[in-house]
Amino acid sequence: MSNEEIIIQGPNIAHGAEAATDHHGHEHHEQHFIWKYIFSQDHKIISKQFLFTGIFWAIVGAMFSVFFRFQLGFPDSTFPIMEKVLGDWAKGGKISPEFYYALVTMHGTILVFFVLTAGLSGTFANLLIPLQIGARDMASPFLNMLSYWFFFLSGCIMFVSLFVETGPAAGGWTSYPPLSALKEASLGSGIGMDLWIISMATFVVSSLLGGLNYIATILNMRTRGMTMTRMPLTVWALFFTAILGVLSFPVLFSGLILLLFDRNMGTSFYLSEIFIGGKALPHIGGSAILYQHLFWFLGHPEVYIIMLPGMGMASEILSCNSRKPIFGYFAMIISLIGITVLAFVVWAHHMFVTGMSPFLGSIFVLLTLLIAVPSAVKVFNWITTMWRGNLRFTVGMLFAMGFVSLFISGGLTGLFLGNSALDIHLHDTYFVVAHFHIVMGVSAFFGMFAGIYHWYPKMFGRFMNNTLGYIHFFITFAGAYLIFWPMHYEGLAGMPRRYYDYSAWESFKSFQGLNAFISIVALIVFLTQIMFVINFVASIFRGRKVLNSNPWSSPTLEWTTPTIVPPHGNWHGEIPEVHRWPYDYKDDGNGNDFIPQTRPLAPGEESH
Amino acid sequence: MSGFISIALVALVFIIIYQIGKASEYAGVLRGEEKVKVQTNRTIAWLLLAFFILGLYGLWECNEMFKGRVLNISASEQGIEYDRMFNLTLLVTGVVFFATQAALFWFAFKYQSTEKRTSFFYPHNNKLEIIWTTIPAIAMAILVAIGLRAWFNMTSEAPKDAxxxxxxxxxxxxxxxxxxxxxxxxxxxxxxxxxxxxxxxxxxxxxxxxxxxxxxxxxxxxxxxxxxxxxxxxxxxxxxxxxxxxxxxxxxxxxxxxxxxxxxxxxxxxxxxxxxxxxxxxxxxxxxxxxxxxxxxxxxxxxxxxxxxxxxxxxxxxxxxxxxxxxxxxxxxxxxxxxxxxxxxxxx
Missing domain, CATH: 2.60.40.420 (Cupredoxins -  blue copper proteins)
Incomplete structure (x- = not known):
């Protein structure tokens, strides 16, 4: 029982997780504090560690975007406050071009990898997989712990790179060579780039340890009666996320190691016929395009690594709050499989204008547009799930609906970019920025927010504040559209992305007012996210307590544990047995509108 | 100095909003949670509807504002073909966009929880699934066909006299x-x-x-x-x-x-x-x-x-x-x- 008491006292959990992220040792409340909360092997604690670290990085990454947005929106003004934060990189309150690109690069890297991969999958795979399939922990709790600590190490290295003299990597989150391979090409290609590569390589290790564990757990550790086709869609989604990561991250790893060799050991994998810094380099025979193939072989599946958990959680939350089964459970699984398989064979649509063979390009056009089919099926199924439901607008539900709305908006613009003939004009313009921010940035964030609001009671035994949640939702939802919708128009005019200043361009300078507008909205949305973090942290201590162990009336297994989930084991006594699918939202005969998975089928009742 | 003042102001706003949030929570407990839940649900449903309508209006305004400045007249032969294809894709995606977004927001409003309502148990319908797998597949096939024709035109060998x-x-x-x-x-x-x-x-x-x-x-x-x-x-x-x-x-x-x-x-x-x-x-x-x-x-x-x-x-x-x-x-x-x-x- 003593274990349980410690968990009940919210503050200790927070200390544990904070100490884990911030590394400042706390006085030891009891003997095993370190093993219980820092080097913990309990999947629930590890999940919180991922979440806290993810939130830390999200604030950093988002703050960077506010900085460079202000430079972009107001190129003629100075912001002394920036000099205070960024030091010499923003002398006189104006960001230097080199550091502008460093900020852009770090914003992308941090949000794609640290927040929307580790922060999202790490949090929810760890929390939900064991709880929803009925396992006491992960297949290997030790590897699970290592997964977090490799991620932590990777974050530390990236953090250090922010402070080196030549600045962090500045070649974009894709870090294409030769720009990223040659120190002469840019300040950011100095030591900052090496640190970026090492950090990313460490991150790959973390991701593989985590992913293998998730797969092993789902395949082997389901409780009695929990067949694969009785798993909630969250688990299915996290399963395919893990498969995508395990199969594609190693390719990124190899690409990065070759880049490291090119940088430091004189190899020529990516370099050929280059004259830079006043002299011709000896490299011949390499191909800069090879890196892009290796990078995007991860880079594209990565998009789905980010999206799938959100899809799974949105399915679960939409169904629960519509009080209606998810429409087309099997169609949802099949479309997940379709997306997973296709995700591996569309990578070159990022490279239509690299000069690759038009014939090869045409194959990728076909495969890319094919992905629209399973995506469309998912959207139709979500909407049909809401049809004739009994909709409860919890904050989680709103974010899940926002997820669907944004996924539609961002997904449709993918049809322009995936079609090579249309991509020619739109490639690397603000149209692309708008597309991927809506479809994988904001919408994945919405999936994550939905998950946080929905499973917060499970994590901390308390609710987040509803009113603040609603404010958070509406401002973020409106803000997302206000920021990214107009960017499509800029992109249609051909406005290139990653520009520090457009004032010299006859074709693009008329968008200056719009850029300023977007920057202001971005600041407001950023402050709203800070409010979310305040709500998140304060609710750990002050939130309304969860009295009912199943506050959302959900049939899935995670709500059959005690309100405060016991560490290491999850259930007192035996793990419950599962008898039915996870979406039985129908009259149970006792006035409830759902039947938990643990209840045996009534005589004469057909299983799904 | 002004920096500190603005930070202090932002902090103050945070505190006020947070206190309002907390107060509404306590008020909810006092007034009866169930009653408040029902009211909130109705308010949110209206807000969502308002969001959708305002969104459509904003979209129209945005179009008006940028009409002349985006995709301005194409200066090349290839660009004319490009614009034609772009408009077609815009039409297809536009229809899907309005239909799905309208359904999403309308269902949210129409099927908001009320005391009387019970949900309709409707787990699957294979016919529907087949329909909305086939239609997008056909639409995609058409877009691919048009796209590839344009693509091979654009990437073909340049004329001899170029x-x-x-x-x-x-x-x-x-x-x-x-x-x-x-x-x-x-x-x-x-x-x-x-x-x-x-x-x-x-x-x-x-x-x-x-x-x-x-x-x-x-x-x-x-x-x-x-x-x-x-x-x-x-x-x-x-x-x-x-x-x-x-x-x-x-x-x-x-x-x-x-x-x-x-x-x-x-x-x-x-x-x-x-x-x-x-x-x-x-x-x-x-x-x-x-x-x-x-x-x-x-x-x-x-x-x-x-x-x-x-x-x-x-x-x-x-x-x-x-x-x-x-x-x-x-x-x-x-x-x-x-x-x-x-x-x-x-x-x-």
């Missing part, structure tokens, strides 16, 4: 090389590059290089209605030749030669009239992140009305060889160049 120009990116400007009167671009080698007297590494043992003209301010001259083929290269990192008005784009990759071609159909002068902007100029933007000066890597395209105008401009250009070998060059060589140009004129 004007050939080489454009090379370097940090941070464009170098444009014209083949001179022999119509042939001579060989070049990156090992021969020197910023002082051979910026593209032209091989002086290749006679074809002698009359090649290099324009260093990134000015690309071409003729209305005459196809132009760009031979694209890079000296250092990856750049990208972005031609927004011509709906064309191609990477410049060191070690690899890429090409693109298009046929300009609107001259620079004409475009000045169309846009009503006397400063109008076709711009070449670098569309691939290439370092700190990426945003300033600007070239221009001048589309001449007639071949004669182009030739007149060409006449004023000096071959790169003669421009860099001027100090060392003896008098006779200079003369030679002069006679050469005269010859061109008489030949035409």
């Amino acid at each position: 004007q050939v120009v080489e454009i090379v990116g370097k940090q941070f400007n464009w170098l444009v090389r014209y083949p001179g009167r022999d119509g042939v671009l001579g060989k070049r080698d990156f090992r021969k590059i020197s910023d002082a007297d051979n910026i593209l590494g032209l091989d002086w043992t290749d006679k074809d290089n002698m009359d090649d003209v290099i324009v260093q301010n990134g000015e690309l001259h071409c003729v209305l209605g005459k196809p132009i083929k760009l031979i694209i290269g890079s000296r250092d990192v990856i750049h990208d030749v972005g031609l927004a008005h011509f709906r064309m784009k191609m990477d410049a990759v060191p070690g690899i030669v890429t090409t693109l071609w298009f046929t300009p159909v609107v001259s620079t002068e004409k475009m000045k009239q169309i846009t009503g902007n006397p400063n109008f100029v076709y711009e070449i933007s670098c569309d691939q992140m290439c370092g700190k000066g990426h945003y300033s890597m600007r070239g221009t395209i001048i589309v001449h009305e007639t071949q004669a105008q182009y030739d007149a401009w060409m006449l004023m250009q000096q071959s790169y060889y003669s421009s860099v070998h001027k100090p060392a060059a003896p008098e006779e060589q200079k003369k030679e160049v002069k006679t050469d140009t005269v010859k061109v004129v008489t030949m035409k």
